[in-house]
Amino acid sequence: MTDHGAARPTSHHHHEHEHDHDPVNPGVDAAQCPVMAGRFVAKAKAEAKGWVRQYAGATYWLCCAGCVPKFDADPANYAVA
Numbered sequence: 001m002t003d004h005g006a007a008r009p010t011s012h013h014h015h016e017h018e019h020d021h022d023p024v025n026p027g028v029d030a031a032q033c034p035v036m037a038g039r040f041v042a043k044a045k046a047e048a049k050g051w052v053r054q055y056a057g058a059t060y061w062l063c064c065a066g067c068v069p070k071f072d073a074d075p076a077n078y079a080v081a
């Protein structure tokens, strides 16, 4: 038996599954944070964290814990009519 296993071609693909950051898909189940304009947050995540506020008949999803007290302090400033 000829066994020359020295030069092995590296044509061997490896699968990468690195989904440790959650990609937010704007428009589908995400909302834009009224405090940090342009920041999107997944509604399910905001709801799980308690980052949801109702103001003037509308629902606002905040992008992070830091935005919650800011919104609460002056919701009229952040609410978009």
Ligand SMILES: [Zn+2]
Residues within 6 Å of the ligand: 033, 035, 036, 039, 062, 063, 064, 065, 066, 067
């Ligand atoms: Zn935020």
